[in-house]
Every structure is written in structure tokens, then in C-alpha cells.
Amino acid sequence: xxxxxxxxxxxxxxxxxxxxxxxxxxxxxxxxxxxxxxxxxxxxxxxxxxxxxxxxxxxxxxxxxxxxxxxxxxxxxxxxxxxxxxxxxxxxxxxxxxxxxxxxxxxxxxxxxxxxxxxxxxxxxxxxxxxxxxxxxxxxxxxxxxxxxxxxxxxxxxxxxxxxxxxxxxxxxxxxxxxxxxxxxxxxxxxxxxxxxxxxxxxxxxxxxxxxxxxxxxxxxxxxxxxxxxxxxxxxxxxxxxxxxxxxxxxxxxxxxxxxxxxxxxxxxxxxxxxxxxxxxxxxxxxxxxxxxxxxxxxxxxxxxxxxxxxxxxxxxxxxxxxxxxxxxxxxxxxxxxxxxxxxxxxxxxxxxxxxxxxxxxxxxxxxxxxxxxxxxxxxxxxxxxxxxxxxxxxxxxxxxxxxxxxxxxxxxxxxxxxxxxxxxxxxxx
Amino acid sequence: xxxxxxxxxxxxxxxxxxxxxxxxxxxxxxxxxxxxxxxxxxxxxxxxxxxxxxxxxxxxxxxxxxxxxxxxxxxxxxxxxxxxxxxxxxxxxxxxxxxxxxxxxxxxxxxxxxxxxxxxxxxxxxxxxxxxxxxxxxxxxxxxxxxxxxxxxxxxxxxxxxxxxxxxxxxxxxxxxxxxxxxxxxxxxxxxxxxxxxxxxxxxxxxxxxxxxxxxxxxxxxxxxxxxxxxxxxxxxxxxxxxxxxxxxxxxxxxxxxxxxxxxxxxxxxxxxxxxxxxxxxxxxxxxxxxxxxxxxxxxxxxxxxxx
Numbered sequence: 097x098x099x100x101x102x103x104x105x106x107x108x109x110x111x112x113x114x115x116x117x118x119x120x121x122x123x124x125x126x127x128x129x130x131x132x133x134x135x136x137x138x139x140x141x142x143x144x145x146x147x148x149x150x151x152x153x154x155x156x157x158x159x160x161x162x163x164x165x166x167x168x169x170x171x172x173x174x175x176x177x178x179x180x181x182x183x184x185x186x187x188x189x190x191x192x193x194x195x196x197x198x199x200x201x202x203x204x205x206x207x208x209x210x211x212x213x214x215x216x217x218x219x220x221x222x223x224x225x226x227x228x229x230x231x232x233x234x235x236x237x238x239x240x241x242x243x244x245x246x247x248x249x250x251x252x253x254x255x256x257x258x259x260x261x262x263x264x265x266x267x268x269x270x271x272x273x274x275x276x277x278x279x280x281x282x283x284x285x286x287x288x289x290x291x292x293x294x295x296x297x298x299x300x301x302x303x304x305x306x307x308x309x310x311x312x313x314x315x316x317x318x319x320x321x322x323x324x325x326x327x328x329x330x331x332x333x334x335x336x337x338x339x340x341x342x343x344x345x346x347x348x349x350x351x352x353x354x355x356x357x358x359x360x361x362x363x364x365x366x367x368x369x370x371x372x373x374x375x376x377x378x379x380x381x382x383x384x385x386x387x388x389x390x391x392x393x394x395x396x397x398x399x400x401x402x403x404x405x406x407x408x409x410x411x412x413x414x415x416x417x418x419x420x421x422x423x424x425x426x427x428x429x430x431x432x433x434x435x436x437x438x439x440x441x442x443x444x445x446x447x448x449x450x451x452x453x454x455x456x457x458x459x460x461x462x463x464x465x466x467x468x469x470x471x472x473x474x475x476x477x478x479x480x481x482x483x484x485x486x487x488x489x490x491x492x493x494x495x496x497x498x499x500x501x502x503x504x505x506x507x508x509x510x511x512x513x514x515x516x517x518x519x520x521x522x523x524x525x526x
Numbered sequence: 527x528x529x530x531x532x533x534x535x536x537x538x539x540x541x542x543x544x545x546x547x548x549x550x551x552x553x554x555x556x557x558x559x560x561x562x563x564x565x566x567x568x569x570x571x572x573x574x575x576x577x578x579x580x581x582x583x584x585x586x587x588x589x590x591x592x593x594x595x596x597x598x599x600x601x602x603x604x605x606x607x608x609x610x611x612x613x614x615x616x617x618x619x620x621x622x623x624x625x626x627x628x629x630x631x632x633x634x635x636x637x638x639x640x641x642x643x644x645x646x647x648x649x650x651x652x653x654x655x656x657x658x659x660x661x662x663x664x665x666x667x668x669x670x671x672x673x674x675x676x677x678x679x680x681x682x683x684x685x686x687x688x689x690x691x692x693x694x695x696x697x698x699x700x701x702x703x704x705x706x707x708x709x710x711x712x713x714x715x716x717x718x719x720x721x722x723x724x725x726x727x728x729x730x731x732x733x734x735x736x737x738x739x740x741x742x743x744x745x746x747x748x749x750x751x752x753x754x755x756x757x758x759x760x761x762x763x764x765x766x767x768x769x770x771x772x773x774x775x776x777x778x779x780x781x782x783x784x785x786x787x788x789x790x791x792x793x794x795x796x797x798x799x800x801x802x803x804x805x806x807x808x809x810x811x812x813x814x815x816x817x818x819x820x821x822x823x824x825x826x827x828x829x830x831x832x833x834x
Contacts, residue, residue, distance in 0.1 A: 295726035299538075301638045301659030301698055304722070371639030415617055417637035419658070 097142055097518055098122050102132065104147025104479065108154060109452035110459070110468035119152055121475040124518035129469055143520075147479055150512060151447070155187025155218075155476030156454040157467045159355055160252070160277075160331060160403035161428065163189070163220070166207060167196025172408035172496050174208070175215035177428070179494035180406070182217045182522035184428040185511035187476035188459075188466045189218060189406075193225040194253045200225035200236040205244035217521045218514075219476070221247045221464065226265045226276060230254050235265060242272045247462045250277035252331055253378075255313055257283055262317060266326025275329040275353065275461060278317055280338060281379060285309035290419050292365040292380040300368065302418070305380050311337035318345045321352060329461060330354035332405050334379040336389035343398040353461045355403035358427055358434040359501070361391050367501060373414045373421035374501035377407075391444045394453060401458035404431045408497030426495045429488065430502045436482050436509025447482055475518040484510040529827050533645045533652040536661035537702040545706060549671050551823035552816070558595055559818060569598035572629040572829045576602045577619070578655070579635040584790055584814055585655050585664070589632050592821035596830070598629075620644050629829040633657075651828040659693045665789055666699035668820040670707060672812045673744060676785055681708035686738040688770060689748030689797055690719040692759075696789045697748060701727055714738035715770060718759040719750075735770050739780045746787045747772050747798045763796050773799040785809055 099121040106117040106129060113129070120128040120139055128139075138144075158181065164172040174191075181189050191208065193199035199208065205222050212220035224241030228234050230251045238249055249269060255278060256262045265276050286309045291297050293304025314330055318341055321328040333339060333354045345352045359377065364384050367375035375381055382390075393399040407424025414421050435454065439445040445453070459467030466476060490503040514522040529544055537545075558564055574593040578586055586602065593600035603623075614622075616635075623631060630651045633641045638658035645652040656662040670680065677683055685704055691697045691713045701711050705728060713724055714732040725731055732738035739745050750766055760766050772786070786798075786808045794800045803810060 293722060295723050298721040298723045298726055299698070301657075301661070301695060303659075306722070371642045412615065416615055417635065417640045417643060419637040 098140060099143045099145060099515065099518065100139055100141035101145045101147050101152055101477065101479065104150045104152035106152045106469065107448050107451045108469040109448060110154065110456035111470060113469070114448050119469065119477065121477070121515065121518045124475055126469050126471055126473050126475050128471065145479065145513065151480050151482055153451045153478055153480065154455040154467045154469050155478045155514065155516065156185045156432070157188040157458040157464065158186045158404050158406070158428065158431070159190045159401065159458045159462060160357070161189045161191050161406040162194065162408065162424070163191040164408060165195065165211060166204065171410055173215065174211045174220060175217070176494060176496045177406065177408070178212070178215070178217040178220060180426065180428040182514045182516065183494050183511065184430070185432050185478040185480060185514055186428055187218050187478065187514060187516045187521070188221065188464060190221045190223050190247060190462060192252045193223050193250060194230060198225050198229050199223070200228050200230070202237070202240040202244035205241055205246055209245045218516050219466070221245065221462070223247065223277065224249045226251045226256055227261065232256055232258055232261065235261070235268060238268060238272065242274060247464065248275045248277055248329065250279065250331065252277060252279045255279050255281045255283060259316055259320065263320045263324060266320055266324040266328060270324065270326055273327070275327040277329045277331050278313065279331050280310045280313040280317065280333070282309045282312045285312060290376065291368050292382050294365055294383045296365045296368055302368070307335040307337055307382065307386065310335045310379055311341060314338040314341045318350065318352065321345070321350055325351070327351045332357045332360065332379060332403070333399060334360045334382050334386065334390065336386045339389050339393045339398055343393065346398060353400045355401050355458070356390055356394060356399045357403060357405040358431045358438070359425060361387060361394065362434045362438045363501065371418050372501060373416065373418055374425055374499050376418060376421050376423055377425060378423040391439065394439060395444050395449070400461055402431060402435055402453045403458065404428050408495055409499045411498060414499050424499070426493065426497050426500050428495070429493055430500065430507065432480060432511055433486070433488065433507030433509045434502070437507045440482065441508055475515060477515040478511060479513040480509060480511050482509045484508070486510045532828065534663055534824055534828065535641050535645055535652065535654050537663045537666050537699045537706065538661070542706045545667065545670065545703060548667055548820065548823050548827065549674060551827060552671050552819040555822040555826070556816065556819040558822070559815070564595050565597060566595065567597045568826055569593065569596040569830050572598040573627065574598045574600045574630045574632065574825065574829070575623055575628045576600065577623070577631055577633045578603065579605045579633070580656070582634055582655070584817060585634065588814070588817040589655065589821050592818050592825055595818070596822055596825055598825065598829070616640060616643060617647055620647050624648050624650065630825060653824060653828070656695050659695050659698070661699045662695040663699050664817070664820055664824065665696050666703040668813060668817045669700055669746070669787060669789070670703055671816045671820055672787065672809050673785065675812070676809070677743060683709045683744065684712070684742040685709055685744045685746060686712045686714055686732070686742045687746045687748065688714045688735055688738060688772065690750050690754060691715055691724060691748070692719045692721050693751070693754070694748050700746065701729055712738050712742065716760050716766070719754065735776065736779045739776070739784070741781060742784065743781070744785045744787060745772065745780060748789065749791060749793060750797050767796050771797055771799065772802050774801055777802060783807065787813060789813065
């Protein structure tokens with residue numbers, strides 16, 4: 097199978113390319129990327145995609161999704177979650193360990209890898225648990241997890257509260273050179289909080305989660321990373337204070353990375369005003385002061401990449417009183433549109449920067465052979481129209497879940513085609 | 527003229543004109559309480575359901591009496607004896623009740639926004655009888671009504687609300703209502719019981735109760751709950767009472783004609799000394815009495831009248 101993508105603007109940050117180029121895919125790999133000469137003979141191809149006026153980039157890489165399989169197949173499966181990924185332009189997703197059973201041993205990892213090979217529409221890399229059962233008590237068999245295919249470890253959904261255990265996790269993982277991903281939240285400071293502590297929580301009478309709840313853990317962990325030399329990655333960073341801490345740590349030369357979820361730069365805590373439970377997440381939506389700092393940090397690279405924290409839930413877990421509602425939203429299908437609409441349109445990021453934050457930058461953090469159009473690499477390619485406007489209709493989502501606050505939003509930047517290992521996984525009709 | 531919304535979810539959703547309409551309507555309702563036969567046929571054939579997810583004496587009773595004096599059929603549901611204990615969701619409970627064609631559902635719930643959720647799901651009128659630490663609009667309305675009986679011009683009045691502002695829906699609804707009527711609100715309490723960003727509500731923050739109550743027209747004391755002590759928000763009731771309790775000594779710092787209010791239930795000797803609660807300027811019993819009139823007014827405006 098040969099696919100010839102011709103005439104598109106190729107943005108390939110890993111190879112510092114940004115030019116009108118042709119791309120040839122052969123046997124699932126990138127065969128050639130070249131500047132077509134007028135009148136040159138056409139390469140033989142089974143399928144020709146005319147990308148004139150469109151942008152061709154490496155398939156997006158998402159370091160943070162919840163696919164819910166095994167255990168909560170009523171919320172999402174590897175089949176449905178990866179189809180949502182393909183629609184969103186993602187060709188690689190890394191799935192969190194909080195499945196049931198928890199991905200804290202190699203048999204669960206094996207299951208995920210097998211199931212992804214059978215059902216997956218995109219590449220799936222599992223993330224193992226830091227601690228057995230995500231209980232924060234003793235280390236999981238991280239060596240075996242890595243052997244079975246885990247690319248990082250995290251107790252995501254829960255922080256590792258015990259500083260000694262976090263120290264050991266950062267130390268032990270230097271054996272495998274993988275990052276430890278922290279869900280940075282002080283459980284005591286958060287307590288029963290359900291939204292960001294600020295003007296809106298004051299008005300609505302909700303128990304607030306102070307911004308310091310995130311920063312306190314990041315500050316502690318940065319000291320531990322310095323102590324151990326471990327690789328530390330902050331999941332879904334949301335506060336100005338945490339961003340400043342990471343910026344300082346990077347200046348010191350520490351091996352620190354972090355990600356931001358699109359909802360943390362697209363929405364503020366004011367989204368809670370109508371008690372929409374799709375505005376409830378962990379960490380919570382923050383105030384505009386935090387948003388401004390977070391956006392600037394995506395621009396200057398303090399925040400390395402964009403990751404969705406795609407968190408599918410069944411309707412009955414969201415259609416309840418705010419305090420009782422589950423945390424999180426689905427995000428794979430809206431990530432690119434929100435990135436363009438909230439970051440590129442207002443000129444926070446250039447388009448090539450935005451592509452980098454979705455491709456080469458996340459791939460580098462987990463050392464994945466992804467996010468590149470290098471010759472010989474897996475032919476994971478996403479074709480987008482960054483200026484096309486579209487309306488998100490969550491009822492049409494490929495995900496099983498419908499918990500998105502972006503339903504009905506007009507977004508700029510649409511994914512037209514997603515190619516995974518040389519096969520078209522998603523193509524926009526019309 | 528009537529209310530614009532089918533529901534009363536909070537003071538924030540209504541205008542000062544609507545507040546005036548409710549207070550004026552309540553004034554005519556209050557007269558019924560003084561009659562020998564306390565019943566008018568206004569809401570005959572209407573059904574009111576009191577759906578209380580939290581314990582309540584005065585609010586529930588007051589809604590029940592209000593409904594009955596207006597000749598409505600009033601049904602009380604408390605969660606300890608309903609299918610809620612079998613794990614039924616608010617949505618399903620609401621839809622079940624709707625199938626029985628109520629005209630008004632009065633809801634009290636521990637979570638902010640629960641009445642708003644119900645209002646989205648049901649066609650009948652919803653009255654918020656207290657949601658979490660968010661709003662308790664009928665309390666604020668009866669408080670304004672009680673103040674207006676003594677001080678006919680609300681505009682310009684100064685109020686000090688003292689106590690656990692953080693967890694108080696009474697405080698929030700009163701702040702919103704009083705500000706809409708042009709009153710000035712101060713809040714006072716231990717810093718741990720004041721929301722960190724309380725000034726964003728447009729109120730003055732005081733840590734000294736003496737300074738907070740000096741020169742105000744009204745002092746509103748809030749109940750302090752024992753369980754907040756366990757949560758580490760203040761050390762002991764004893765210390766709380768010493769620092770923030772309203773006793774006769776402290777009252778000397780205030781204007782001699784200051785009005786004393788408390789939404790109840792009161793902790794005698796903790797946030798308010800018995801001599802103050804029972805003293806000449808205490809409006810605590812007036813508040814309870816006026817609660818019935820306010821709720822009659824709301825039931826009439828939402829379920830009765832020419833609009834329906």
C-alpha cells in the first residue's frame with residue numbers, strides 16, 4: 097500500500113521542517129518527504145491525497161488518556177477510545193493505570209497491549225502504576241511493567257502523598273530511564289473541595305481547592321527529583337504557582353517536564369456558574385489569572401506538551417449533584433480545535449509550535465519513536481485544516497462517553513485525515 | 527406583575543423589583559395569620575411537595591403551614607423515609623414526583639446547585655429551601671421583610687453578619703439580597719470561617735467583632751456548628767464564644783437601637799447570650815413568624831394568581 101500526500105504544508109518539528117512538500121508512505125513507513133519539482137513524474141501510489149492548502153504533520157501523541165479497559169467497558173473501551181483518538185488526529189495514546197484491575201502488574205499490561213493490537217485504531221502505550229493498587233503504600237513491580245511495555249509510571253487520579261515513597265519511585269525508575277508522572281495534589285489541602293477556590297467558589301458556596309494544593313506537591317517533588325536524579329513529569333498542570341516552580345527547576349537544569357490539558361487553557365472556573373458537572377475536573381478549572389500564566393508557559397516551553405486527560409464517564413455519573421459528580425471530561429476530539437482556537441488564533445503559539453506541543457515534544461518526554469516524519473519511521477500522519485471552522489457535536493463522538501463541556505462549541509482547526517502505520521484510520525467526509 | 531421565572535432558585539436570579547413584590551405580597555399574607563380562621567382558598571387544588579434532604583424544623587414547617595393556610599395539599603418527603611435511602615438519584619426522585627403532577631417542589635439539599643439541577647429536569651416550580659453553602663433565598667427574604675417592618679427604608683442600612691460565613695447559605699443569600707436593596711454588609715468571624723476571597727462578594731471583612739458591630743443598624747449572628755471544631759476550623763466552642771459571641775458587654779459597643787437577628791437554630795451561650803437573644807431588640811421570633819408570610823407570598827406568586 098502506497099499513499100502519496102501531495103502539495104501540503106508539511107510541519108514536522110522533529111526534523112525542523114516547515115515547507116510545501118510531498119510525502120510518500122510505503123508499507124506502513126514514511127518512504128520519502130520531498131519538494132516536488134514541476135513536471136516531475138508522479139510516484140506510483142494506490143491512493144493520492146491532495147493536501148493543497150492543508151497542513152500535513154506527524155500524528156499527534158497524547159501522553160494522558162483513560163481508556164477504562166479493563167474494568168469499565170461501560171465507560172470506554174480500547175476500541176472506542178482509540179477511535180476518538182483517530183478523529184482527534186492522535187495516532188499514539190498513552191493510557192493511565194487506573195483501570196480495574198489496576199495496571200500494576202505485567203498481566204494487565206499484557207492484556208492492554210494485546211487488546212490494543214486487536215481492537216486499537218491507533219498505537220497504545222500503557223502507563224504502569226507507581227504503587228500496587230494505586231494505594232500509595234508500596235512500589236509496583238516497575239521493572240516487569242516496563243518489560244511488558246509500559247513507558248512511564250503514574251498513580252494518576254491520586255497523588256503519591258508519601259514523600260519517602262515518591263523519593264524511592266524517582267530513585268528506582270532511574271534504572272529504566274522512565275518518567276514518574278505525578279498527579280500533583282495535596283489530599284489534605286484539597287479535602288472535600290470540588291472546584292477551584294476563588295471568587296466563583298465563594299459565590300456558589302462550594303468547598304474550594306486552593307491553587308496551593310497543586311504547587312505544594314510540585315515543590316516537594318522537585319526537591320525529590322533533585323535529590324534522586326529521577327525523571328519527573330507533572331500531569332495536567334493547572335496553576336500559576338506550579339508553572340513557576342517548574343520554570344525555576346528547568347533553569348536549574350533538572351530533568352523535569354510537564355503537560356497541560358486543553359480545558360485548563362480553554363475554560364475558567366466561571367464555567368461552574370451554571371452547575372454544569374462537565375466543568376468538574378481534577379485538577380479543577382482555574383481562574384483567568386492562572387490561565388494567563390499557563391498559556392504563556394506553553395509558549396515559552398515551560399509546559400512541554402498538550403495532553404488531553406481524556407476521561408470518559410457514564411451519563412449517570414455526571415447527571416447528579418455537583419459534589420457527587422465524577423471528575424473529568426473527554427478530550428481527544430476537541431484537543432486540536434481548542435489548541436488552535438485558544439492558543440494559535442490569539443497568537444500565543446505559532447502553528448508550528450502548536451504542532452510541536454502535540455507531536456515531537458510529548459514523544460521526547462516518553463522517548464517514543466513517534467511524532468516525526470523521518471524516513472523509515474512509522475507512517476503516522478495527521479492532515480489538518482488549521483483555519484477551517486467546525487462545530488463540535490458530542491452526540492457524534494466515537495467515544496462511548498458524552499461528558500464534554502465543548503458540545504456545540506464553534507472551533508477553528510479541524511482534523512481531516514489520520515493515518516496510522518500507513519492505514520487511514522479516520523477521514524472527514526465532506 | 528409577577529415573577530419572571532417559574533422557580534425561585536436564589537436571590538442572585540431575581541431583581542430588586544421582584545424582591546419588593548415578594549415583600550409587599552408577604553405583607554398582605556401576614557394579615558391571615560392574625561385571623562381566627564387561618565385559611566384562604568387561594569391555592570385550592572394545588573399540590574406542594576416538600577423534598578428535604580437535610581433535617582429542618584422551621585423551614586419545612588413554615589412551608590407546610592404556608593401551603594395549608596392557602597388551602598394547597600402539602601406533602602412532606604424526608605430522605606430517611608423515602609427511596610433515596612435505596613440509592614435513588616435526585617433525577618429519578620424528581621421524575622417520579624413529576625409524574626404525580628405537583629405544582630411546586632420545595633427542595634433542601636446539602637449540595638450547592640441541587641435545586642438548579644431539579645429545575646432543569648422538572649416542569650413544575652422549584653423553590654430552593656437551602657442548597658449547600660450556596661443560597662437560602664426564602665430566609666433572606668424573610669430577613670429583609672423583618673428588617674423592613676422596623677426600618678421601612680432598607681437603602682443605606684448597615685448590617686454586620688457575624689459567625690461561620692464560610693458554610694452559611696443564609697449569609698450568602700442575605701449578602702446578595704441586602705446589596706440588591708442598597709444596604710451595606712460587613713462580615714465578621716474567625717479567619718478560618720470566612721471564605722478566603724470573601725471580599726470578592728463586595729462586603730467589608732472584619733476580624734474584630736467590636737469593630738464590626740459598631741455603628742451598624744443590624745447585627746445578624748450565625749449559628750456555629752460543633753462539627754466545624756473537629757475539622758480544625760477553630761479550637762473550642764468556649765474560645766469561639768469568648769472571641770465572637772454576642773453578649774451584653776459586647777452589645778454596649780453597638781448602637782443602642784441596634785436590631786439583633788439570628789436565622790436559628792440558636793446555640794444559647796455560644797454565639798449569642800440568652801439575655802441578648804431574649805432582649806428587647808431581638809427579632810428572632812419575628813423572623814420565624816414572618817417566614818410563614820414570605821413562603822405564602824412565594825407559593826402564591828409561583829403557583830397561584832392570575833398567571834396560572
